[in-house]
């Protein structure tokens with residue numbers, strides 16, 4: 340759990356209707372920024388340790404000697420994960436898929452300073468799409484792009500998704516799509532605000548290598564990053580959705 344000084348000045352910078360039909364809010368609190376969707380906290384700029392660790396651990400798990408890596412990130416948020424990838428010496432390109440066009444636009448304004456305007460880096464492409472639809476379409480293509488690291492941080496975790504549809508990302512079908520986009524030796528990672536044993540079990544049934552990384556937080560249970568690689572098999576037939 341993140342804590343904050345309640346005496347800090349709070350300014351609502353934007354309140355718009357998000358893609359899910361509810362309020363999407365950007366606030367500045369003291370020197371930090373917070374994003375809320377339907378009243379639910381999505382992300383802020385205070386810490387970001389585990390969001391960065393997800394990317395660092397994924398890249399660190401790639402086979403040694405691997406040449407420059409292509410990274411796919413689900414969820415732009417405040418851009419910490421994308422910035423971590425762009426700052427990594429082994430990364431060539433970073434594709435980001437973000438549902439909310441307003442979140443992307445906010446990076447043109449003062450929020451963009453938090454991650455040094457990742458969206459303007461020539462190595463970074465930001466797609467405005469629902470990643471569930473994007474994956475279904477992209478993984479079903481005759482020649483899908485291949486990524487060395489695919490890092491998903493769209494939700495509070497497999498058992499606490501921000502939309503009902505996002506649940507598919509953590510089920511067999513979503514894992515099948517994600518696996519189709521993995522380059523040989525590639526690593527898939529998932530961010531979660533808590534450990535989800537049933538999801539770990541699902542991963543272990545589909546990947547030869549599964550690692551669970553716990554990242555301590557100031558209060559409460561650690562954030563959890565799941566790393567999966569070496570899929571047992573990929574069925575092309577089940578990728579059409």
Ligand SMILES: C[S@@+](CC[C@H](N)C(=O)[O-])C[C@H]1O[C@@H](n2cnc3c(N)ncnc32)[C@H](O)[C@@H]1O
Nearest residue numbers: 390414416417418419420437438469470492493
């Ligand atoms: C927790 S934030 C991401 C934090 C990010 N790792 C960072 O470093 O700031 C989650 C982001 O995922 C986006 N998101 C949620 N569902 C999505 C979906 N289905 N497709 C694409 N983006 C989605 C949200 O709008 C939000 O920007």
